[in-house]
Amino acid sequence: MPLRNQDDMYKRRKRRTAKxxxxxxxxxxxTTVGLIVxxxxxxxxxxxxxxxxxxxxxxxxxxxxPDEAGxxxxxxxxxxxxxxxxxxxxxxxxxxxxxxxxxAKKGKLTTFIQMNIQNxxxxxxxxxxxxxxxxxVYVLDFGYSLLTGGLTMSLLVLPIxxxxxxxxxxxxxxxxxxxxxxxxxxxxxxxFRVVLPAALPGMITGSILALSRAIGETAxxxxxxxxxxxxxxxxxxxxxxxxxxxxxxxxxxxxGDEWPLLAAAGIIILLxxxxxxxxxxxxxxxxxxxxx
Amino acid sequence: MSTIAKPIVKKQSExxxxxxxxxxxxxxxxxxxxTDQALYDIHMDIYKNEITAIIGPSGCGKSxxxxxxxxxxxxxxxxxxxxxxxxxxxxxxxxxxxxxxxRTRVGMVFQKPNPFPKSIYDNVxxxxxxxxxxxxxxxxxxxxxxxxxxxxxxxxKDRLHxxxxxxxxxxxxxxxxxxxxxxxxxxxxxxxxTSALDPISTMKVEELVQNLREKYSIVIVTHNMQQAxxxxxxxxxxxxxxxxxxxxTDQLFSNPADKRTEDYITGRxx
Ligand SMILES: Nc1ncnc2c1ncn2[C@@H]1O[C@H](COP(=O)(O)OP(=O)(O)O)[C@@H](O)[C@H]1O
Ligand SMILES: [Mg+2]
Numbered sequence: 001m002p003l004r005n006q007d008d009m010y011k012r013r014k015r016r017t018a019k020x021x022x023x024x025x026x027x028x029x030x031t032t033v034g035l036i037v038x039x040x041x042x043x044x045x046x047x048x049x050x051x052x053x054x055x056x057x058x059x060x061x062x063x064x065x066p067d068e069a070g071x072x073x074x075x076x077x078x079x080x081x082x083x084x085x086x087x088x089x090x091x092x093x094x095x096x097x098x099x100x101x102x103x104a105k106k107g108k109l110t111t112f113i114q115m116n117i118q119n120x121x122x123x124x125x126x127x128x129x130x131x132x133x134x135x136x137v138y139v140l141d142f143g144y145s146l147l148t149g150g151l152t153m154s155l156l157v158l159p160i161x162x163x164x165x166x167x168x169x170x171x172x173x174x175x176x177x178x179x180x181x182x183x184x185x186x187x188x189x190x191x192f193r194v195v196l197p198a199a200l201p202g203m204i205t206g207s208i209l210a211l212s213r214a215i216g217e218t219a220x221x222x223x224x225x226x227x228x229x230x231x232x233x234x235x236x237x238x239x240x241x242x243x244x245x246x247x248x249x250x251x252x253x254x255x256g257d258e259w260p261l262l263a264a265a266g267i268i269i270l271l272x273x274x275x276x277x278x279x280x281x282x283x284x285x286x287x288x289x290x291x292x
Numbered sequence: 293m294s295t296i297a298k299p300i301v302k303k304q305s306e307x308x309x310x311x312x313x314x315x316x317x318x319x320x321x322x323x324x325x326x327t328d329q330a331l332y333d334i335h336m337d338i339y340k341n342e343i344t345a346i347i348g349p350s351g352c353g354k355s356x357x358x359x360x361x362x363x364x365x366x367x368x369x370x371x372x373x374x375x376x377x378x379x380x381x382x383x384x385x386x387x388x389x390x391x392x393x394x395r396t397r398v399g400m401v402f403q404k405p406n407p408f409p410k411s412i413y414d415n416v417x418x419x420x421x422x423x424x425x426x427x428x429x430x431x432x433x434x435x436x437x438x439x440x441x442x443x444x445x446x447x448x449k450d451r452l453h454x455x456x457x458x459x460x461x462x463x464x465x466x467x468x469x470x471x472x473x474x475x476x477x478x479x480x481x482x483x484x485x486t487s488a489l490d491p492i493s494t495m496k497v498e499e500l501v502q503n504l505r506e507k508y509s510i511v512i513v514t515h516n517m518q519q520a521x522x523x524x525x526x527x528x529x530x531x532x533x534x535x536x537x538x539x540x541t542d543q544l545f546s547n548p549a550d551k552r553t554e555d556y557i558t559g560r561x562x
Contacts, residue, residue: 082515105369106369127538138366173406174367175404175406176408176409177367177408178364178367178406179402179406179407179408179468180408180418180422181367181395182362182364182395182397182399182400182402182472183395183396183418183419183422183471183472183475184391184392184393184394184395184396184419184422184475185392185422186392189422193418193421194408197409198409210447255540256439287544
């Protein structure tokens, strides 16, 4: 028996340990590279941007001179946009997930839809911009408005919300659904009273992460005509608007030494938003960690 | 495998004279999971205010049969059935028959305690609420009565609004029984309700089941033959999806008619 041979065993063990070491080093290096890049990014942004941070920077509209320019329109625009995206994509996304998980018969069609939703999550964001341009701007005639931007962005994050909500629904133990059904509850009663409450934390976490994706996206909004500089806040959903990443983008591409510094300050604000949203998502996830 | 505690032999009964009401009349029942047949041509009458035990080796179709009685088995999409099950003279497979109604009258307690991640109160009030009872006083009354009937009231009356997951396994199972009683069923189906419990909790649940007999008809699956012998009036022995023998519990354990039953209860297999 080769396994019994001490010498052989020793050699094999040595080979296995060596292999393990190689992989560990590899993974460690990869992680380090990521961390270093992230640290560099943050350092660069902070060192360039903090100088321009002030209350005025948050309170002011865009302006022809860097020292007067502010991010107000972008911040408010981003928040409005989030609002539209949240309402639309969560309602549609969660409904879709409920339908697919709880109602749809498992079959070829469902599998096909499922596959396409997953593929949709991988489609480049510009493509969603083009879709929005064609459908919301030209077909529905919403113009280059906040509504167009919000709906386009909703389409972009919809797959993320559907998939994460489906996962949340799937993680609800079937024993709970059975308990409810066995008491004569209708399907909807079971979903509403047992499944949704149990899946809610997962859904909220997924939705917040989806929204934080939307808050940082630029490309599709450029395509559907978000303004780079506006001097008033949108009054209604059909007004023109801008968002943080687009203002930042416009500042970066301006000539002169001071604009990039302003852009860095804008990035800091954007990062703060992202950080807050992700923290909330993590807190919710930890608070409601599965208790079954 | 231990042998059965000394079976109490009753005199061979000509007591068929008292016509008992049957709650379930099962005839020609066949069931398939996809192409795999799990139940073969079952005929069986289940009587009112009796405890009917179902025994048999694991995989013989006990749970499947039990879940057919309240059509919970249909939660598995590939299930197909043929034959009839009459519940109070109505065929439950009739397309017009409402499963919600059926399950309101035929309650179920599962193998693993499965309370909702809600308070003790909300667990028991769940059933009444889904059936439209909103009045706080009414709910309070039902909750208290159900918990008392499930012999759990004294242990939980001071913490009704705490999460049910804080209860022990045995308490959780009695909570599930209380939750089931709260919908005021006529029949209670129990699928190995004590298999996940320690001996003391098992004893409590067994006692409880026997007390429930007065008001309810109970069908209980167990792979513990002593348990069947201790608590049931009639016992059905299933093997490989067939109902081999179904008779008075005393008789089945003391004087089985079928060789396979005898082999099983004497521990020759299973
Ligand atoms: N959900 C299911 N899908 C397919 N086959 C199943 C399913 N549940 C049970 N079966 C099969 O049906 C037979 C009876 O199972 P079950 O009723 O659970 O037996 P028991 O409760 O007596 O242990 C077994 O052969 C089992 O493999
Ligand atoms: Mg079973």
